[in-house]
Amino acid sequence: MEPDSSQDKAKRAAGVQAIATYLKNGMKIGLGSGTTSRWFIHTLGDRVKQGLEVIGAPTSNSTRDLARQLGVPLADLNDVGELDLTIDGADEIDANGRMIKGGAANLLWEKIIACASMKMVALVDESKVVSKLGKFPLPIEVIPFGWRTTEGHLKKLFSDFGWTDIPIKVRGGLQTPLITDSGHYLLDCELGEIGDPDGLALKLNQIPGVVHRPTERYDAVWCPPLRLAGSYARLRNPVLEHLGRLEGSWIIIGTSGGGGRDSEFFQAS
Numbered sequence: 448m449e450p451d452s453s454q455d456k457a458k459r460a461a462g463v464q465a466i467a468t469y470l471k472n473g474m475k476i477g478l479g480s481g482t483t484s485r486w487f488i489h490t491l492g493d494r495v496k497q498g499l500e501v502i503g504a505p506t507s508n509s510t511r512d513l514a515r516q517l518g519v520p521l522a523d524l525n526d527v528g529e530l531d532l533t534i535d536g537a538d539e540i541d542a543n544g545r546m547i548k549g550g551a552a553n554l555l556w557e558k559i560i561a562c563a564s565m566k567m568v569a570l571v572d573e574s575k576v577v578s579k580l581g582k583f584p585l586p587i588e589v590i591p592f593g594w595r596t597t598e599g600h601l602k603k604l605f606s607d608f609g610w611t612d613i614p615i616k617v618r619g620g621l622q623t624p625l626i627t628d629s630g631h632y633l634l635d636c637e638l639g640e641i642g643d644p645d646g647l648a649l650k651l652n653q654i655p656g657v658v659h660r661p662t663e664r665y666d667a668v669w670c671p672p673l674r675l676a677g678s679y680a681r682l683r684n685p686v687l688e689h690l691g692r693l694e695g696s697w698i699i700i701g702t703s704g705g706g707g708r709d710s711e712f713f714q715a716s
């Protein structure tokens with residue numbers, strides 16, 4: 448498959464670069480979801496046809512279907528255990544490496560896969576780099592049972608954080624709600640700028656019906672496009688592997704998995 452738009456070309460270029468830089472023969476890899484990840488998986492399929500040996504653990508049913516169709520060998524996460532690497536996209540990332548994921552509704556499996564990985568690489572473009580998270584409604588995955596009660600808890604929490612009258616929408620609408628791969632709903636919460644994402648994530652996790660906090664703190668920083676030297680990264684965080692600007696101004700950020708693993712796993716080589 449060939450990309451039509453410059454944005455798709457850029458997405459593909461990012462995937463090609465990520466594979467060339469991070470992927471090694473024999474690796475067990477988490478396969479992300481979303482349009483950026485789909486391009487990466489297409490390239491991965493080509494590499495597998497050329498002889499690359501990898502085993503993929505998908506972060507969604509749609510990723511599993513695509514990988515299978517492209518001949519990428521797959522395994523159940525239960526059978527492979529720890530993964531060497533996950534390559535995925537993101538919806539937003541701030542200067543502290545905090546990301547919001549879930550735009551494509553796959554946040555829970557993505558989180559589980561990232562936490563099982565020794566390293567995570569996020570492919571993002573400049574449009575996704577924000578000074579404060581909250582450009583898009585915050586997606587929160589909730590259990591359908593008693594979801595109105597959960598929504599009530601969310602409203603209370605948002606008000607504790609200083610927000611008033613936040614619109615909360617069930618993704619897909621009440622008549623035909625989107626059901627995630629795990630059988631849950633997504634509530635899109637129009638918060639606007641999130642001043643304290645870490646504090647919010649902590650509190651979100653304490654609400655019984657919330658199955659995944661959508662903001663994720665990864666050990667990464669983003670590099671402004673004009674400051675490509677690794678020195679900028681090293682100032683903040685030794686785990687960053689920054690590859691520089693790619694076609695269409697895409698950048699790649701190497702991050703640790705979300706599992707709170709020891710950072711020595713992630714030292715930039």
Ligand code: 5RP
Nearest residue numbers: 481482483536548549550553
């Ligand atoms: C899915 C995700 C995706 O990685 C995120 O939405 C980015 O998608 P895209 O590459 O299409 O912009 O988190 O849940």
